[in-house]
Amino acid sequence: MKQKLVVIGNGMAGIKTVEELLERNPDLYDITVFGDEPHGNYNRIMLSPVLSGEKSMADIMINEQSWYAEHGITLHAGSPVTSIDRPHRTVTAEDGTSAAYDRLLIATGSSPFIIPVPGHDLPGVVAFRNIADVDAMAAAAAEYSRAVVIGGGLLGLEAAAGLLRRGMTVTVIHLMDCLMERQLDPVASALLKRSLEERSLTFEMPAETKAILGSDRVRAVALGDGAEIAADLVVMAVGIRPNIGLAEDAGLHCGRGIVVNDTMQSYDPRIYAVGECVQHRGQTYGLVAPLFDQAKVCANHLAEIGYARYGGSLTSTKLKVTGIDVFSAGDFSGGEGAEEIIFQDAAQGIYRKVVINDNQVQGALAYGDTSDGAWYFQLMRDGTDVSALREKLMFGHGGGGEAGLGGETGAAALPGDAEICGCNGVCKDTITAAITAKNLFTLDDVRAHTKASSSCGSCTGLVEQLLASTVGSGYAETPSVRPLCKCTQFSHDDVRRTIIEQNLKTIPDVMRFMEWETGDGCAKCRPAINYYLLCAWPGDYVDDAQSRFINERAHANIQKDGTYSVVPRMWGGMTNPKELRAIADVAERFDIPAVKMTGGQRIDLLGVKKEDLPAVWRDLNAAGMVSGHAYGKALRTVKTCVGSEWCRFGVQDSTAMGIDLEKMACASWTPHKFKMAVSGCPRNCAEATIKDFGVVAVESGWELHVGGNGGIRVRTTDLLAKVTTEAEVKEYAGAFLQLYREEAHYLERTAPWIERVGLGHVKQRINEDAAGRRALFDRFLLSQEFAQTDPWAQGADDTPEWTGIRPLAAAE
Amino acid sequence: MEWQRICDLEDIPRLGARTICLAAGPIALFRTRDDRVFALLDKCPHKAGPLSQGIVHGTRVTCPLHDMVIELETGLAIAPDDGQATTFEARVISGNVEIRGAALEAAQ
Numbered sequence: 001m002k003q004k005l006v007v008i009g010n011g012m013a014g015i016k017t018v019e020e021l022l023e024r025n026p027d028l029y030d031i032t033v034f035g036d037e038p039h040g041n042y043n044r045i046m047l048s049p050v051l052s053g054e055k056s057m058a059d060i061m062i063n064e065q066s067w068y069a070e071h072g073i074t075l076h077a078g079s080p081v082t083s084i085d086r087p088h089r090t091v092t093a094e095d096g097t098s099a100a101y102d103r104l105l106i107a108t109g110s111s112p113f114i115i116p117v118p119g120h121d122l123p124g125v126v127a128f129r130n131i132a133d134v135d136a137m138a139a140a141a142a143e144y145s146r147a148v149v150i151g152g153g154l155l156g157l158e159a160a161a162g163l164l165r166r167g168m169t170v171t172v173i174h175l176m177d178c179l180m181e182r183q184l185d186p187v188a189s190a191l192l193k194r195s196l197e198e199r200s201l202t203f204e205m206p207a208e209t210k211a212i213l214g215s216d217r218v219r220a221v222a223l224g225d226g227a228e229i230a231a232d233l234v235v236m237a238v239g240i241r242p243n244i245g246l247a248e249d250a251g252l253h254c255g256r257g258i259v260v261n262d263t264m265q266s267y268d269p270r271i272y273a274v275g276e277c278v279q280h281r282g283q284t285y286g287l288v289a290p291l292f293d294q295a296k297v298c299a300n301h302l303a304e305i306g307y308a309r310y311g312g313s314l315t316s317t318k319l320k321v322t323g324i325d326v327f328s329a330g331d332f333s334g335g336e337g338a339e340e341i342i343f344q345d346a347a348q349g350i351y352r353k354v355v356i357n358d359n360q361v362q363g364a365l366a367y368g369d370t371s372d373g374a375w376y377f378q379l380m381r382d383g384t385d386v387s388a389l390r391e392k393l394m395f396g397h398g399g400g401g402e403a404g405l406g407g408e409t410g411a412a413a414l415p416g417d418a419e420i421c422g423c424n425g426v427c428k429d430t431i432t433a434a435i436t437a438k439n440l441f442t443l444d445d446v447r448a449h450t451k452a453s454s455s456c457g458s459c460t461g462l463v464e465q466l467l468a469s470t471v472g473s474g475y476a477e478t479p480s481v482r483p484l485c486k487c488t489q490f491s492h493d494d495v496r497r498t499i500i501e502q503n504l505k506t507i508p509d510v511m512r513f514m515e516w517e518t519g520d521g522c523a524k525c526r527p528a529i530n531y532y533l534l535c536a537w538p539g540d541y542v543d544d545a546q547s548r549f550i551n552e553r554a555h556a557n558i559q560k561d562g563t564y565s566v567v568p569r570m571w572g573g574m575t576n577p578k579e580l581r582a583i584a585d586v587a588e589r590f591d592i593p594a595v596k597m598t599g600g601q602r603i604d605l606l607g608v609k610k611e612d613l614p615a616v617w618r619d620l621n622a623a624g625m626v627s628g629h630a631y632g633k634a635l636r637t638v639k640t641c642v643g644s645e646w647c648r649f650g651v652q653d654s655t656a657m658g659i660d661l662e663k664m665a666c667a668s669w670t671p672h673k674f675k676m677a678v679s680g681c682p683r684n685c686a687e688a689t690i691k692d693f694g695v696v697a698v699e700s701g702w703e704l705h706v707g708g709n710g711g712i713r714v715r716t717t718d719l720l721a722k723v724t725t726e727a728e729v730k731e732y733a734g735a736f737l738q739l740y741r742e743e744a745h746y747l748e749r750t751a752p753w754i755e756r757v758g759l760g761h762v763k764q765r766i767n768e769d770a771a772g773r774r775a776l777f778d779r780f781l782l783s784q785e786f787a788q789t790d791p792w793a794q795g796a797d798d799t800p801e802w803t804g805i806r807p808l809a810a811a812e
Numbered sequence: 813m814e815w816q817r818i819c820d821l822e823d824i825p826r827l828g829a830r831t832i833c834l835a836a837g838p839i840a841l842f843r844t845r846d847d848r849v850f851a852l853l854d855k856c857p858h859k860a861g862p863l864s865q866g867i868v869h870g871t872r873v874t875c876p877l878h879d880m881v882i883e884l885e886t887g888l889a890i891a892p893d894d895g896q897a898t899t900f901e902a903r904v905i906s907g908n909v910e911i912r913g914a915a916l917e918a919a920q
Contacts, residue, residue: 523874
């Protein structure tokens with residue numbers, strides 16, 4: 001017989017947990033859900049746009065009642081639970097319905113705090129929490145004209161703005177002298193107040209509510225100083241309190257919320273709790289992003305997978321008032337050791353403040369232009385060392401150089417038909433419509449449903465902004481520690497560490513030990529694990545061809561029509577008549593339709609038929625050429641200028657240096673492609689400052705630059721070091737490559753890797769630790785002993801990988 | 813419909829695929845970890861990518877061109893993508909891989 005799961009609470013946290021559970025194990029439980037409200041499950045954070053009339057109730061339903069039936073879930077809507085009988089493991093609702101449980105999930109959410117002033121229970125006094133409240137406010141707005149909102153926090157201001165749009169005159173009473181004082185500093189608060197006043201909101205602040213006056217309906221609000229403000233509707237929005245009454249009555253340990261551990265379990269191991277009603281490590285949360293994290297963890301345990309942990313959430317806030325952009329995250333109050341960087345343009349109504357402590361972002365505020373809020377938040381969550389970014393912080397992530405976005409970095413200002421994703425041709429309207437219609441909360445959701453940001457990723461920032469501005473504070477930011485893929489909860493770093501610690505030597509071993517949720521993984525995790533094993537056990541690990549992308553099996557680049565392109569290696573970009581003749585012969589012999597120069601100083605033969613690949617390589621091999629690895633997550637090319645051999649400005653032999661580097665590093669597998677360049681003087685004709693590792697000759701030696709990128713988002717390199725000898729160039733290059741090989745996540749280029757770990761870390765490992773640098777270099781050379789084989793040299797037709805992909809001869 | 817022998821099971825690598833060109837077009841034969849074999853027209857419903865060159869996982873393959881994931885049994889794209897690749901019946905009889913389907917016969 002199936003176990004019984006009872007869920008108390010039909011809100012976002014409870015039902016998200018059920019959805020996650022069904023995804024993991026749909027057949028484990030008979031599920032019964034009790035909800036206070038007589039509806040299916042709706043998106044509570046979208047109540048503000050419903051109040052303002054910008055959205056309808058139908059727009060914000062997540063699961064209609066039919067969804068419960070489809071999944072065999074018994075729903076008791078409009079049936080508040082009144083007691084939990086733990087000894088007998090049953091719950092009983094107000095209407096007498098009762099249900100037995102094997103496991104119980106409490107997701108009772110929170111209630112608005114009602115200030116117990118005289119008159120608080122008069123008709124016309126409402127909170128702002130559920131559909132009934134919104135209906136009451138909308139009805140009042142239709143009949144009456146004057147509203148008072150008590151509370152100048154996020155919720156109060158959204159209520160005030162909504163009522164204003166419904167044509168009421170609105171006064172906001174706030175106890176403090178700053179609006180949203182928990183999210184804003186006095187400067188941003190004053191800017192916000194001014195722009196709300198321009199929309200004809202009136203403020204009484206600081207002001208204390210003494211009483212609500214009226215006989216059969218509210219008539220006015222009396223303030224502490226004796227003033228009276230006429231009101232036909234009073235909205236109390238002074239805060240929320242976790243609903244813990246039921247849990248307390250059942251004898252569960254509660255603080256401000258129901259106390260849970262990192263697996264979302266209460267003090268009764270059969271009883272779990274998630275959402276606004278819980279207290280985890282002393283914290284309670286009133287936003288949706290943490291609740292989604294909690295739901296995932298809780299579902300993992302309910303599904304008896306049993307290893308996920310919730311470590312708490314960082315949260316950010318965005319005000320959902322159309323036309324006013326406010327972003328706030330973290331602690332911006334300062335404190336010991338904190339530094340503030342502030343930008344203010346009063347005329348344009350723009351204000352930004354980033355608080356830095358110990359070279360990390362501790363808090364951030366943005367008013368007017370919040371386009372960089374997501375960036376600040378990411379820096380904060382990742383604990384990025386921002387010492388190198390200080391000058392840029394105020395001017396944002398969109399420092400220019402992004403390809404395909406028409407120079408746009410602010411999504412809010414774009415018209416609806418603006419193309420956001422240049423790869424897949426997705427417009428802003430399409431994205432916002434999908435977010436609303438399909439209740440998308442995460443970047444991955446948007447990628448799956450619209451394809452936006454799913455190819456090159458350069459528009460990710462814009463898509464995140466659209467998510468943030470469409471769902472507001474409900475936007476579930478991409479978690480800082482992302483699972484490697486959907487097959488696991490573990491991150492890239494977890495997998496790398498575990499492979500070494502547990503001495504795991506094969507992909508099935510890794511998946512078994514780390515309890516992969518799918519049998520043999522997916523197209524994301526298998527290549528990653530294959531690389532991590534290869535990097536961890538050079539010479540020992542047997543490469544798994546079936547876990548490599550086709551390009552790395554065929555040693556050529558698959559093209560849109562299923563043909564391949566072949567790029568022979570030309571050391572340092574140098575070639576000669578014999579090689580050129582061989583290439584020309586091959587192109588003619590195999591009817592290769594296109595021959596093109598690449599950006600990395602090589603020749604690309606395009607349109608090679610798959611079955612011709614071994615013969616093409618055999619002929620190129622015969623002329624002394626080897627694979628150029630233009631297809632791999634590997635060392636690609638070393639681009640050079642002619643340097644001191646020919647150039648009248650050249651100060652070093654950059655060509656020879658480039659050839660040396662390429663001979664040393666070629667055929668090395670790396671987390672993502674890796675490009676190098678060597679320029680013979682600071683004129684930098686080889687464009688070394690947009691490469692992963694760039695060398696620029698100067699009269700006294702060589703400058704070494706790292707982390708550049710000329711693609712999606714142009715990033716110029718950071719200067720790593722200046723050295724004098726060729727041997728040092730090679731040692732630093734090899735050590736840097738190895739550090740990148742050992743630390744970066746699969747498919748992470750050096751630019752984002754360095755931004756993640758900080759240049760300081762790289763300098764410390766390479767420059768400041770000479771012994772460590774040599775050890776890295778030695779490990780690199782060791783791995784090269786096994787990697788440096790030309791994949792085609794051993795007689796291409798006979799390689800096992802080719803045998804496995806060669807077309808079958810047609811049967812007679 | 814007649815079953816048509818194509819190759820030995822051992823000709824197809826586990827978690828891999830082989831192709832054969834028949835009158836009906838290029839056919840991809842996939843072999844799962846547990847030695848089940850599936851036959852599909854080697855064209856992704858999205859942009860006709862060669863599915864046989866993709867990474868096979870479970871009973872699915874990820875197209876090498878744009879990462880669309882196709883269920884081998886039905887040819888259906890995994891939601892939220894949509895589309896369906898042409899499938900053929902496939903079986904393994906004492907180590908022989910055989911296929912059949914209306915499209916195969918029509919093309920002959």
